[in-house]
Amino acid sequence: MAQRSIATSYRAPTYDVCVVGQELTLDIYRSVPSGAEYFEILRTPPIDITLIYDENRMEKAQKGHKLPLNKSPQIVMSPTEASAELNDCKVKIFYYGKGDSPLDSALLYLTCVYVSLDADGKRTGAVSRGVKDKGSWSWGPNGTGAILLVNCDRDRDGNGGTDNMDAGGPNAADIKDMSPMVLTVKGPKEVFKFHQLILQIPPPQATKLRVYQKSESGYLHILGGAKLSCEVQRGKRSEMEFYVEGLDFPDVDFPGLVHISLSFQRISDTQEIFAEKVAFRLTPWIMTPNTQKPLEVYVCSVRDNWPFLKQMLAFVRKARCQLNICPEMENCGDRWMQDEMEFGYIEAPHKGFPVVLDSPRNRGLKGMPFSRFLGRDFGYVTREPEYEDDVSDLDCFGNLEVSPPVTVKGKSYPLGRILIGGALPNSDLSPPDTRTMAKVVTDFLKAQLVQSPVELFSDWLLVGHIDEFMSFVPTHDKKGFRLLLASPNVCLELFREKEKKGYGGALMFEGLDVEPYSISEILSDAEVLEGCAYAQKCIEWNRDLMKEELGLSEEDIIDIPVLFKLLPRYHLAEAFFPNMVNMLVLGQYLGIPKPFGPIIDGRCCLEQKVCSLLEPLDLDCTFIDDFATYHQKCGEVHCGTNVIRKPFPQKWWHCLP
Secondary structure, three states: OOOEEEEOOOOOOEEEEEEOOOOEEEEOOOOOOOOOOEEEEEEOOOEEEEEEEEOOEEEEOOOOOOEEHHHOOEEEEEEOOOOOOOOOEEEEEEEEOOOOOEEEEEEEEEEEEEEEEEOOOOOOOOOOOOOOOOOOOOOOOOOOOEEEOEOOOOOOOOOOOOHHHOOOOOOHHHHOOOEEEEEEEEOOHHHHHOEEEEEEOOHHHOOOEEEEEEEOOEEEEEEEOOEOEEEEOOOOOOEEEEEEEEOOOOEOOEOOEEEEEEEEEEOOOOOEEEEEEEEEEEOOOEEOOOOOOEEEEEEEOOOOOHHHHHHHHHHHHHOOOEEEEEOHHHHOOOOOHHHHEEEEEEEEOOEEEEEEEEOOOOOOOOOHHHHHHOEOOEEEEEOOOOOHHHOOHHHOHHHEEEOOOEEEOOEEEOOOOEEEEEOOOOOOOOOOOOOOOOHHHHHHHHHOOOOOOEEEEOOOEOOOOHHHOEEEEEOOOOOOEEEEEEEHHHHHHHHHHHHHHHHOOOEEOOOOOOOOEEHHHHHOOHHHHHHHHHHHHHHHHHHHHHHHHHOOOHHHEEEEEOOEEEEOOOOEEEEOOOOOOOOEEEOOEEEEEOOOOOEEOOEEHHHHHHHHHHHHHOOEEEEEOOOOOOHHHOOOOOOOEEEEEOOOOOOHHHOOO
16 A cells, blocks of 8 residues: 555644554644744654655654754654554654744654564465565565465365365364464554454455454354455454465466455544555465375276286285275276376475366266365365367376476476377378367466476377376486387387397287287288387477477487387377386386287397386386286276375475476
């Protein structure tokens, strides 16, 4: 608000109220006795007075110091502590003519109050005092501004949904998800017979937050929804406690910033004596990459995958994780755990919890993210297109990944960058009918700001998911990870090398209930070669883009042998044998689809090749048979599993998006 001015008069005393720390101008020039040429200002100690002539000349008012009226300095007052009684602070102005005796005087009686609205502006997990410019919000390790968790878990016993969708009152557990805010008021209680304190929020933000006031009877809902303002009654204590609840994530039409304003005003004419506001930012939803520590693994039990589950149980035990099996009654025969949901988290300085993002694919598993995961300190969010026809295979979350932390052209992404599969318009690589991820989902992901998404080209694949050609694995070196890319060229080169050494008759898929192929048959199959040439071009396009957008060099990329076949009717590709890139990463332990490659010298040459690439990085390779239960149904190990991982140690508010 603009600096307030108080005018004095030599004809009668002036009475006013001011707020500690607030600067006011004192107008002594409007009412001046006849013949006055000089003035002198006296004040009681709680009032500081500064005389400002220009930006280069300022001085404190002093007793016995007469000043010429015609110089007209600006007089600025600032109270330093609250009054004990009404009108106990005084400012007296003596007016002088040419003599030493004053012609007359003006008297100002002030009552000083302390009023401050405070939240966790310093991001320590508790209410911060003395934060300057509380109404602004800044990023970075030295940034200020409070943070709101989106209260999307379920602590209340209301409608069975998320707490942010429940208008019922909070309980003690729910209050812990909210950010504290304190209104401090000091000064004579009699002031509030003639003045009031108003808290308010802008109308567009009424659906983004709720404010509760702590009282003897519980928590009173005072702001949010239809309640845009509230008069706060001063209680017996100098501090009044409030809790601010975040209701919505940042999105395309909501940047995530909200403000709560305080107005201290006169009742008679609603003149505003003092105003300030506090800024909050709603937490973004954050994804975790393969390189983060795994906590829990989820997989579905369906009619035909018990052998797969036994292998998964042994593998997950080796990685010292917990395996959770979703029964068929719950999954309705839908085995694609990765495609239905993506696990992430939200975090504020005082608390954080995991949040599952539910995809719009809505098949057999559609109820699981809500029914199984939503609960106390486990949140839920979804974004659904307006029409079901707008949903494609690219809206499954095998098509949604995130990189480890990267630095690109000097810019740091400490939480990595989200990777989304989409179409490649106006290119001879694109299929006739292009598909993209739903706009409501991509808009949501972009609006989180802290993991700046990159769109890759996945529409060249039959299923269309980026996990079919890429994955990240952790390493212990300075880089901290490697990007694995599917490579038909590496596979064909390996097979040609084996053929030259006389192993052209070695068979793929030996022992399986499918037609086996020899190395020589594969190398002479025009459809396989055409599919591999097309796939390699598409993967190279993605390779170049990720090198550019993730700041990668060739040394950061490992090519994994994979063959693709082209389905001419759709001009789309799918893996010819189990796709080893589509793996489950649990720390150093890799659950890799067993490729059933040609056996040479008693060992699968594809497995041997992958181990030679990954084991020097201290990665442990376990090959899991998913051929009949996943591969032949157009998916692999990663598609059929999902993992809750440990959040990043870096705080999102320290980022510079």
